[in-house]
Amino acid sequence: MPAAAVVVVLAAVGSADAAAGPVLKERPAVAGAATQGSRLFVSHGSWSGAGSLRYSYAWYRCDTMGRHCRFLRGVDNRSHTLGENDVGHTLSVAVRATDSAGSTRAFASLVGPIAGARPHIDSLAQPLVAGSPLQGSTVRVDTGRWRPKPSAFVFQWARCNAELRACKAISGETRDTHDIGAADLGHVLVAIVQARSGATSRAVFSTATELAVAGGGAAQPAGCGPSLTTAPAVAEVLQQGNQLTGSVGSWSGKGTITYTYSWYRCDAAGAHCKRIHGATRLSHLQSARDVGHTLGFAVHATDSAGTTTAYAALLGPVAAAGATLVSTGAPAISGAAAAGQTLQVSSGSWSQPPSALGYQWQRCNPNGRLCTPIAGATASSYVLTADDSGHKLLAVVHATAGTAAQDAFSGAALVAAAAPPAGPSNSAAPTVAGTVEQGAQLTGSAGSWTGSGTIAYGFNWFRCDAAGAHCLSIHGATKPTYTQGAKDVGHTIGFAVHATDSAGTSTAYAALLGPVAPASAPLASTAQPTIAGTAAPGQALQATGGSWSQPPSAVGYQWQRCNANGRLCVPIDGATASTYTAAAADTGHTLLVVETATLNGVQQAALSTHTAVVP
Template sequence: VRKVAPDGVVTKIAGTGAAGYSGDGGPAIQADLNFVHTAAPTSDGGYLLADTLNATIRKVSASGSITTVAGTGAPGYSGDGEAATAAEINNPRGVVALSDGGFLIPDSNNHRVRRVSPTGIITTVAGTGVQGFSGDGGPATAARLSIPFGVAPTPDGGFLIVDVGNQRIRKVSASGTITTVAGNGNAGYSGDGGPATSASLFNPHNVVALSGGGFVIADASNLRVRKVDAGGTITTLAGTGVAGFSGDGGPATAAEVAYPKAVGLTASGDILIADEQNDRIRFVGTPVAPANITLPGISGQTTEGRTLTATLGGWSGTGPTFAYQWQRCNAAGSSCVNVSGSVGKTYALTGADAGATIRVLVTGSNVAGSETASSATTAVVAAAGTPPANTSPPTISGLAQDGQVLTAQDGTWTGTQPLSYAYQWRACNSSGSGCADVVGATASTYTLAAADAGSTMRVQVTATNSAGSASASSAPTQVVAAAPTAPANTSPPTITGTATEGQTLVASPGSWTGGQPISYAYQWSRCDAAGGACVDRSGATASSYTLTSFDVGSTVRVRVTASNSQGSSSAQSAATGVVQSAPTPPANSSPPTITGQAQQGQTLTAGQGSWSGSQPLSYTYQWRRCNASGAACVDVAGATSSSFTLTSSDVGSTLRVAVTASNAAGSASAVSAATAVVSAAPSSSTLTFSVLAGGDDGDVKSNNMGGAGNSYPPTTSPVVTANSTTFGMRRSGPAFGGYEIRNGLLRFDTSAIPDGATILSAKLRVAVTSITSADARNLVAEWYPGASWPIDAADYSGTAASTAHAGTPILSFILNAQNELALQNVGSISTTGYSGLRLHVSGGQPSGENGLWIAALEHATLPEPQLEVTYSLP
């Protein structure tokens, strides 16, 4: 379908030139049509098309998009009272728009005329569907028609029908009554100058109503256009009855036409004829000389090398033709001269135009005269710019995977602005070479297809400006991967958190295979105590879930659904433990206590008191320094352990401890009673005691070595060794068929310690002469009052005790030097007589030699054993 503009320029408004049916919803010029009989303008600036062999009526909007507005595409008859787009019509030969927004259709092969309302509902307004001739003077819907070809609305609210098979023009009044208004039913030519109803017509194809009440008929096979005036008299308006082409510029009745198939009116009331077999549109009327209404214009960029295009402006007059003359003017737009040979609608700017302005003269002409109008001058023409040059190549972003979208970035370019960019995607081999253009892939994005798998992709970007163009290619992408697979679970989801009312559980999705990206959705379920009979929790679709009282006694699971572009699948977690009731917060039932002596240097220990509340409970401590009456307490900075060593800062004060118990439900605090007033540290002294006689140091042993198969421990009578230069501790064997256990004994006269003294600490010093420890044994010591002194057999013990010294590894002692051992339980030291120690090698049955030997009082060079005691007095 083509349109002729006032300047005579023809443009396509619909159709591709290929017969077919396609394109609804898109540009009309890209839609296929099939044997269009009629195009009718609508009041909204669009057009209705009778797409005859597609059995549809289609509409082209003012913006150029096409839709079907009647017919299904299948020829037939159906749908009255329903949407026109659901109705069947059959080879419609025409269509005409109505003033209310509806339209009429001559439904030719259904022998009906049908109307589509402004709301899109179709009805029959003339014809019964039975081919024939009948009904004049009665309702049009009860009349028979024969292949109606055209319709035309009349000024009085009715419409005309070209009833071609009946060789008549019939009219339906506004009230719906049908009559014949031209043609006697006989095919032929007769009747000019008489009543139109007595005249013969021959295959009339089209009709148009005149504003004064008459109408014009395209009397096709009579090779004439005929007019019926308001009084009903018929005359020939154009054509001689001889097929041919002649007569332009002369009387229309002397001109030859060839099968005129349609007639139309101009805005001024003149007649247009579709002279079919002459392939022309012809005009009948009085030509009006052209007159300019709005000035011509110029579009295009005013830069050397660019092309300007003239627009006609607005013109009146009958079918003028137009001529152009381009002029070059000075920078101010004056002193204009014709540019020789530049008489087309476009003009290419050259170097001679740089610094000048340009205008165009348009001359409209017809047989009645001519007129010339000038455009305004352009801006000053700029010299040619610098062509584009690439300084940083294009790049590609996006995942190289079937189904994913790649996006081109232009890269960096120099050159005179503005620059425009064009794109060409190229498929290459896996190494990025052997590239070939992908047909049609010219957008800035490209969606990868299965055919691209195993290839790499490049994009070639072409930059263009007024001075030229240049191209640059991107680096290749990674090798395009095949389309991803749907997700599959390889490790089920898990739940972390405590299964207790009020606590929050958190889901981990587990492990999944499948193409990235994968998204995850969650559904929490409440199950019975065994983890079965699960029911989804409404709204519980986040990755976390807070347990409520309704969950107590149940277990909980989470179902995770993984999704990607290829599909989705689900996997369920294991059940949690049975959900427990919310814990109760701690409450104190017996206050904290403090043990220890309230004296500088002494250590106080907090007892946490008694607490109720859900387990587990944890405890924190804060020691507080108070006045002598236990009030005005202040936290001691950093004193937050369960014990507190009193310093000089505490002297004269009392101490309290605040204990805070905490569990999952909360925390509470309680404070102890105050201690006694802290006293200053007593003065202290140190005394060192040595063994006084050979009987104060020595050893006693039991040994069953020397016989075969003797057991452990040995049970032989103990043997005493005293008054020797050394004595020892030994736990050895098996050797020579048996074992030996040897204890060392020491006695110190500590009666020099003053009465009433408090023993603060003690140390034992011994000089070591020999060590052996096959089993990595320790030296331990116990306080021992002694059965009798000097040493005798009753002092033997096969069991090691450590009440005085917990143990020092034998191998850590230094040979031939005095070694010092810190003693514990120093309250066992006597202040009135002797204090005794028994020394052992620790452990049970040995698997080798373990022993340590100490220099005795009698040793010639090494010092004797000594006991250092530190004490204080009140």
């Protein structure tokens, strides 16, 4: 089912390459772990068209921001097993639907960047974005699911094109929410969620919004429609052979509002939902195929301005025709849905009085789908924690009567998202001094900070690859100084400062250093190259050479485009002079230059400090 009950804008997700053909109703989605060796599966989404529909698939390998995508030859089915060549890249997949009138193409959200085999932290479920992408509205991203449980998250919002690719980071947008502004119009929005667990960090893309469109007092574009005031609901006897009857809820809109309906069959966790063919009425007769599954119900409300979709709470699992214990009324949740508050679930109604009841609370996405059990939450009440913020919570009630047993899903409660923790404000970034060579000591400075009362500092050193990617925290390296070891040779080194005051903790990063030279190398960087000039499209930047352990006989340059933290850098084609004029393609990125020094046939590279984010 769709990732959020928001306004549906069909033009936002279909490519403009087809004038006739099927109409997309639900965007394709990719499932699977973004890890080398895992298999990704794409669902074709939901379409309407003339007669039977045929589907074909195309997979693309892109850079870390969904750019420079290359078609993967021979990968033309619904699944793709991630290989070594995918590591460090994002993947995009296009689904082409064809009917008798023509064909239409739509893209799934970007997946990745892909981690290498046996990552220290594994992304189990892609972060989800919820909220309506209307100007003036706020969208929110959850953290997804990870193993092991992360200790902290960092967010970076980005704007992408209508094909959900070619993303650019939005300067300063580093919270779990983003307010839709004029600059977002015509783009889809994603969040890059970076999780940290112990000595490891990893970033992945969230699902994407629809195209951001004007809202408020502006003329409503196609796809806007009625506003929901009361969610749809379903009257139930959850048993094969019985009829379910939905209610449309309450809506307001322009003029007459008409309604259409969809029913979905999902697995027992409310995932892998598929539209039930032909189930387009207000009622649905439960069949043998529904037994053991949960069911979803959607209402599509249309007025003169467009169409909006909303969903009832999940129902189920459906009991078999001969079952003696059947849910006749869903359990209900009461209580304030906020961290620290207590929720209580009722037992629901049953075809006969249960002799015993059991409970399992579950944490779901903002649509009440893709639910996972909460460890230890097996009472009729549950105290909400910070981990529940931004999720919907429900309880599965397990009823027993004699030898008969049956589960029933409760309604879902949306937990208010906790505000990101406050903390000191960084006014001058941390820096690092020292010779970048095995055996030499590097010394970091905390930079400049302002905060509430006394500020305490913690430190982390990271070992990254030559492109500033796949960074791992160096075990035990938690002081402002660090002595480079044999494992660092050929790698870049990162330094982070965690500043804590009475309000919370904030983190800032120094520019990457390296690559680290081996011990006794004839050339080693003793001071980073720097960049002068204004980082803006059309403006010239000048690299100033760093310092070396002895004067090189020649130097060369390669400019690179990086993420907002000066990491995950890729070379810029043809940019090999000491000067570089920033281009439109650099918007949303930082820039740095790699200076390569040569002496007596020996070469050593050094990364410069990076620029500010190019606006």
